[in-house]
Amino acid sequence: MNDTPAFELTKEFHELFNQAIETxxxxxxxxxxxxxxxxxxxxxxxxxxxxxxxxxxxxxxxxVGANIIIEMDEDSRGKFLDEFDSAEIAGYVDQLxxxxxxxxLYGLPVKEREQVISAMLNEEKARNIVELLHxxxxxxxxxxxxxxxxxxxxxxxxxxxxxxxxQAEHVENIYxxxxxxxxxxxxxxxxxxxxxISSDLTKVGDIYDSDIHSVETFTPEDEVAAIMRKYDLxxxxxxxxKGQLMGRITNDDIIDVITELAEExxxxxxxxxxxxxxxxxxxxxxxxxxxWLMIGLVGGSIAAYFIGFxxxxxxxxxxxxxxxxxxxxxxxxxxxxxxxxxxxxxxSRNAFEESMWNRLFKSLLVSIVNGxxxxxxxxxxxxxxxxxxxxxxxxxxxxxxxxxLASFMGTITPLILNKFDINPALASGxxxxxxxxxxxxxxxxxxxSALYQF
Amino acid sequence: MNDTPAFELTKEFHELFNQAIETxxxxxxxxxxxxxxxxxxxxxxxxxxxxxxxxxxxxxxxxVGANIIIEMDEDSRGKFLDEFDSAEIAGYVDQLxxxxxxxxLYGLPVKEREQVISAMLNEEKARNIVELLHxxxxxxxxxxxxxxxxxxxxxxxxxxxxxxxxQAEHVENIYxxxxxxxxxxxxxxxxxxxxxISSDLTKVGDIYDSDIHSVETFTPEDEVAAIMRKYDLxxxxxxxxKGQLMGRITNDDIIDVITELAEExxxxxxxxxxxxxxxxxxxxxxxxxxxWLMIGLVGGSIAAYFIGFxxxxxxxxxxxxxxxxxxxxxxxxxxxxxxxxxxxxxxSRNAFEESMWNRLFKSLLVSIVNGxxxxxxxxxxxxxxxxxxxxxxxxxxxxxxxxxLASFMGTITPLILNKFDINPALASGxxxxxxxxxxxxxxxxxxxSALYQF
Numbered sequence: 001m002n003d004t005p006a007f008e009l010t011k012e013f014h015e016l017f018n019q020a021i022e023t024x025x026x027x028x029x030x031x032x033x034x035x036x037x038x039x040x041x042x043x044x045x046x047x048x049x050x051x052x053x054x055x056x057x058x059x060x061x062x063x064v065g066a067n068i069i070i071e072m073d074e075d076s077r078g079k080f081l082d083e084f085d086s087a088e089i090a091g092y093v094d095q096l097x098x099x100x101x102x103x104x105l106y107g108l109p110v111k112e113r114e115q116v117i118s119a120m121l122n123e124e125k126a127r128n129i130v131e132l133l134h135x136x137x138x139x140x141x142x143x144x145x146x147x148x149x150x151x152x153x154x155x156x157x158x159x160x161x162x163x164x165x166x167q168a169e170h171v172e173n174i175y176x177x178x179x180x181x182x183x184x185x186x187x188x189x190x191x192x193x194x195x196x197i198s199s200d201l202t203k204v205g206d207i208y209d210s211d212i213h214s215v216e217t218f219t220p221e222d223e224v225a226a227i228m229r230k231y232d233l234x235x236x237x238x239x240x241x242k243g244q245l246m247g248r249i250t251n252d253d254i255i256d257v258i259t260e261l262a263e264e265x266x267x268x269x270x271x272x273x274x275x276x277x278x279x280x281x282x283x284x285x286x287x288x289x290x291x292w293l294m295i296g297l298v299g300g301s302i303a304a305y306f307i308g309f310x311x312x313x314x315x316x317x318x319x320x321x322x323x324x325x326x327x328x329x330x331x332x333x334x335x336x337x338x339x340x341x342x343x344x345x346x347x348s349r350n351a352f353e354e355s356m357w358n359r360l361f362k363s364l365l366v367s368i369v370n371g372x373x374x375x376x377x378x379x380x381x382x383x384x385x386x387x388x389x390x391x392x393x394x395x396x397x398x399x400x401x402x403x404x405l406a407s408f409m410g411t412i413t414p415l416i417l418n419k420f421d422i423n424p425a426l427a428s429g430x431x432x433x434x435x436x437x438x439x440x441x442x443x444x445x446x447x448x449s450a451l452y453q454f
Numbered sequence: 455m456n457d458t459p460a461f462e463l464t465k466e467f468h469e470l471f472n473q474a475i476e477t478x479x480x481x482x483x484x485x486x487x488x489x490x491x492x493x494x495x496x497x498x499x500x501x502x503x504x505x506x507x508x509x510x511x512x513x514x515x516x517x518v519g520a521n522i523i524i525e526m527d528e529d530s531r532g533k534f535l536d537e538f539d540s541a542e543i544a545g546y547v548d549q550l551x552x553x554x555x556x557x558x559l560y561g562l563p564v565k566e567r568e569q570v571i572s573a574m575l576n577e578e579k580a581r582n583i584v585e586l587l588h589x590x591x592x593x594x595x596x597x598x599x600x601x602x603x604x605x606x607x608x609x610x611x612x613x614x615x616x617x618x619x620x621q622a623e624h625v626e627n628i629y630x631x632x633x634x635x636x637x638x639x640x641x642x643x644x645x646x647x648x649x650x651i652s653s654d655l656t657k658v659g660d661i662y663d664s665d666i667h668s669v670e671t672f673t674p675e676d677e678v679a680a681i682m683r684k685y686d687l688x689x690x691x692x693x694x695x696k697g698q699l700m701g702r703i704t705n706d707d708i709i710d711v712i713t714e715l716a717e718e719x720x721x722x723x724x725x726x727x728x729x730x731x732x733x734x735x736x737x738x739x740x741x742x743x744x745x746w747l748m749i750g751l752v753g754g755s756i757a758a759y760f761i762g763f764x765x766x767x768x769x770x771x772x773x774x775x776x777x778x779x780x781x782x783x784x785x786x787x788x789x790x791x792x793x794x795x796x797x798x799x800x801x802s803r804n805a806f807e808e809s810m811w812n813r814l815f816k817s818l819l820v821s822i823v824n825g826x827x828x829x830x831x832x833x834x835x836x837x838x839x840x841x842x843x844x845x846x847x848x849x850x851x852x853x854x855x856x857x858x859l860a861s862f863m864g865t866i867t868p869l870i871l872n873k874f875d876i877n878p879a880l881a882s883g884x885x886x887x888x889x890x891x892x893x894x895x896x897x898x899x900x901x902x903s904a905l906y907q908f
Binding site for chain 2: 001019035037039062161164165168171173174176185191192193195196197213227228230231232233249250251252255256258259262263265267269270271272275276278279282283285286289290292293294296297298299301302304305307308312314315319320321322323324326327328330332333334336337339340341342343344348359363365366369370373374377378381382385406428430432434437441
């Protein structure tokens with residue numbers, strides 16, 4: 001029973017382990033990693049430099065090492081593998097399931113990729129990995145593993161169990177046995193549970209379940225995730241255009257897909273270049289954040305330039321400048337609310353697809369209600385400030401218009417982005433927000449010009 | 455083979471199905487739902503009112519109906535179940551696994567809950583569900599199902615398989631057999647694969663794998679999700695404080711948890727009350743969005759009041775008002791970037807826990823770099839506007855200070871929220887953004903006062 005890691009990731013342990021590496025205390029290293037989970041060792045090695053990590057890995061079994069490497073995040077894995085030659089990497093890939101092996105090879109330069117493949121000892125696995133590398137990383141073909149157990153329609157349960165015994169060492173988790181015809185076309189599955197409770201001489205063809213879900217090699221990863229989530233699947237078979245069984249995708253890969261998509265969305269919303277983490281270098285973190293800040297700066301400068309046109313009016317009625325933050329903030333809030341409702345609805349994909357017109361119409365109604373409430377509130381707030389009914393009217397009308405406009409932009413932008421296969425969450429990010437800010441100012445000063453008759 | 459739903463969720467089908475319900479065309483309804491997946495039928499019924507849905511459900515088997523009900527979102531399920539009496543609901547709950555049964559009961563008023571439980575025919579299941587209802591919905595105990603296969607240490611494989619045959623009809627997916635001692639303490643597991651490939655007389659005690667992960671009944675759901683994700687688990691056993699096996703949590707529940715947490719985070723970042731969806735009523739959508747907009751409005755009003763103090767200065771130097779949007783937008787962008795890096799890092803939980811001081815120090819260094827770059831850029835932009843070096847200096851210094859301040863707030867707020875067990879994503883939401891806006895203005899006018907010596 002191991003519900004806590006074999007070691008705790010504390011500063012003290014880090015210190016001790018570091019010392020052990022420096023003094024080449026093989027015994028301490030082996031003892032502390034004995035029985036630890038691959039993922040925990042991987043987190044630990046993440047804190048050391050590539051040479052140190054290699055020293056530790058060389059002390060462990062190749063199969064253990066392979067699983068530690070696969071748990072590393074892609075970034076550190078790349079730097080880490082630079083320490084190894086092709087034959088060493090091939091030794092690790094030989095130990096992994098095909099999808100994990102392909103993940104490692106994806107990260108290597110093409111030339112080294114070929115060297116590793118030709119250095120692999122398990123030729124069938126090498127062939128399978130080469131096949132997987134043909135697919136994009138973000139479609140079902142790029143996620144699937146070739147390891148699975150399949151049975152011919154005409155086999156008996158006994159034959160089936162013999163096949164499982166034969167193949168079991170290659171397949172980590174079995175879940176189900178897939179049933180195919182003589183052309184390898186996927187017909188259905190038999191669950192392990194059913195295999196265990198059926199008698200030996202039963203034909204596979206008599207007990208298999210033909211009512212199963214599958215995806216095609218080119219199905220995008222987010223769609224695969226949505227299907228597996230909707231139907232609560234642990235594993236889904238992948239077929240080609242002819243319906244032939246090509247591989248299978250398991251739930252743990254899908255959890256990674258969902259988590260990565262959520263991270264990507266968060267980064268888009270926050271305006272950070274993707275793939276930075278808190279423990280990256282200061283320079284990398286700065287670079288990831290500067291582009292969006294510069295866009296904001298340019299937006300702010302345009303705003304300043306624009307307000308500059310109203311310099312003489314502001315000297316006359318300085319109160320006009322007081323409400324710039326209010327107008328901008330409300331526009332920003334409404335825009336982000338509208339866009340994220342749409343993003344959520346696009347992500348969940350389990351309702352009737354609404355037409356764009358229906359969505360815009362509904363969003364218009366919501367924003368009329370909200371705009372009216374806010375405008376009435378702001379009218380009284382401004383009027384109570386300095387009992388100037390004109391400025392109160394300007395702010396109220398401008399606010400109403402900004403709410404409508406921001407809501408329209410927030411609704412239509414993610415829909416348009418989605419049509420062009422761009423992540424709609426970008427619409428909640430700072431680029432669009434900056435554009436909305438400028439629109440808001442335009443409306444505000446436009447309304448002011450009309451009411452004050454500059 | 456069923457890789458597409460039995461029916462497509464189109465407007466045309468909706469029309470036809472609606473007509474069939476009105477004309478009580480039982481044959482059409484049964485035919486179109488024949489072989490369809492529960493989740494698809496559930497999406498379809500979502501588009502009809504509760505009475506219509508009940509009419510359809512009454513035509514189907516109770517076990518099919520039970521699985522359709524469990525797929526509904528909690529909102530519609532509540533309204534839908536109002537149409538049923540306790541005995542009918544009990545009939546459905548009798549057909550479900552305990553965790554799904556408990557989910558349905560969670561949504562009912564306490565009185566009806568008791569009525570349903572006492573109307574259940576399967577007494578063991580009723581007892582198990584009552585046990586599950588004692589746990590909060592968001593801890594391991596509230597997620598787990600009681601259905602699992604356990605074997606005593608001293609059994610043989612043959613006894614184990616007999617037990618599986620006996621219990622198999624109650625357990626949908628088996629994954630592994632859990633091994634316990636005479637006190638029901640969890641010792642380890644035997645995978646189905648190992649069961650199949652071992653000989654009948656082997657003792658369970660000789661082949662079980664003691665190196666397994668487990669969680670405790672009170673472990674929070676996000677921690678369960680992180681553990682299952684980190685170690686790529688399909689299922690995790692849940693134990694009580696004495697280490698006794700209480701239930702198990704499967705991967706599909708965890709996918710729901712992860713998706714819900716991502717949705718919650720998106721809604722917090724966007725300032726929408728949780729649990730609204732695009733297809734909710736206009737009134738519900740408005741109400742979900744108004745509170746945050748009102749907070750923004752109050753913030754904007756405070757900003758206006760504050761700027762009002764500088765009325766005479768603005769008349770003197772109107773250019774000061776031009777850069778309000780720039781200062782505010784940059785502060786907002788920096789704040790959201792900093793907070794979401796922290797939120798991400800808190801969510802991933804697979805690194806050494808950094809101390810708060812290290813985090814603040816690193817974030818300070820990043821913001822000094824970014825602040826310097828932005829300030830230098832803005833100095834030249836402003837100076838090129840009207841070659842007034844004082845206003846250029848005011849904006850540059852204020853911008854630098856705002857970047858540092860917003861970065862500090864963005865880093866510390868999610869850490870503090872997290873300490874108090876509040877979702878740290880709230881820090882990226884409009885409440886904190888509003889506070890940051892006000893701070894930014896304070897700094898801007900503060901710097902202006904100092905440099906212009908008002």
